[in-house]
Amino acid sequence: MILSHIVAAAKNGVIGKDNQLPWHIPEDLKFFREKTKGRALIMGRKTFESVGHPLPDRLNVVVTRNPDFKQRHESPDSKTPVHVVSSLKEAIDYCSEQVHRYGEEVFIIGGGEIFRESMNIVDLIYLTRIHRDYPGDITYPDVDPLKFEEIERRDRSEPTEFSFLTYSRKDL
Numbered sequence: 001m002i003l004s005h006i007v008a009a010a011k012n013g014v015i016g017k018d019n020q021l022p023w024h025i026p027e028d029l030k031f032f033r034e035k036t037k038g039r040a041l042i043m044g045r046k047t048f049e050s051v052g053h054p055l056p057d058r059l060n061v062v063v064t065r066n067p068d069f070k071q072r073h074e075s076p077d078s079k080t081p082v083h084v085v086s087s088l089k090e091a092i093d094y095c096s097e098q099v100h101r102y103g104e105e106v107f108i109i110g111g112g113e114i115f116r117e118s119m120n121i122v123d124l125i126y127l128t129r130i131h132r133d134y135p136g137d138i139t140y141p142d143v144d145p146l147k148f149e150e151i152e153r154r155d156r157s158e159p160t161e162f163s164f165l166t167y168s169r170k171d172l
């Protein structure tokens with residue numbers, strides 16, 4: 001199993017404001033859709049609620065400490081399955097049992113709390129870096145150059161300057 005982050009962050013690290021994305025970059029949304037289609041996704045409860053619905057054609061694994069959340073939101077619906085777990089470890093264990101169905105690469109899609117908790121265990125980071133600061137209340141941690149190397153970069157300019165960056169964990 002390969003564990004990956006997929007995230008868009010401003011120059012100052014901001015990834016969210018008032019439980020929403022602070023920008024609208026259609027090409028990044030397309031990148032996210034294409035990269036994660038058919039895959040298993042792990043997300044924090046706040047990110048799940050901010051998206052507002054399960055992401056279709058993907059396994060949605062939602063992490064929460066609230067036991068009531070499970071009854072209200074868990075769904076085995078085959079097009080938009082939602083599985084609720086009570087820890088990140090449980091999420092990863094569950095996804096590792098589903099690789100035959102959703103593929104070897106499992107995506108952690110946020111938000112800030114879940115990214116921070118998994119920074120030390122991810123193999124790959126797909127980081128869309130927007131080259132300007134945004135105001136916001138949730139940030140993505142700095143990618144440590146001692147632990148990760150940039151293996152791909154594509155610079156874009158519409159509707160604002162940004163880059164699709166891929167980082168791989170260095171073999172220690």
Ligand SMILES: NC(=O)c1ccc[n+]([C@@H]2O[C@H](COP(=O)([O-])OP(=O)(O)OC[C@H]3O[C@@H](n4cnc5c(N)ncnc54)[C@H](OP(=O)(O)O)[C@@H]3O)[C@@H](O)[C@H]2O)c1
Binds near residue numbers: 046085
């Ligand atoms: N730019 C991007 O790429 C991107 C991607 C995703 C999200 N975002 C933004 O990020 C923001 C949301 O991030 P956030 O940090 O506020 O919240 P989050 O990480 O999405 O969710 C946090 C919640 O997840 C649950 N949780 C976290 N760690 C847990 C653990 N170890 N065990 C059990 N449950 C755990 C808790 O849920 P309970 O409180 O229910 O227990 C916690 O309140 C939004 O603004 C969103 O728009 C941005």
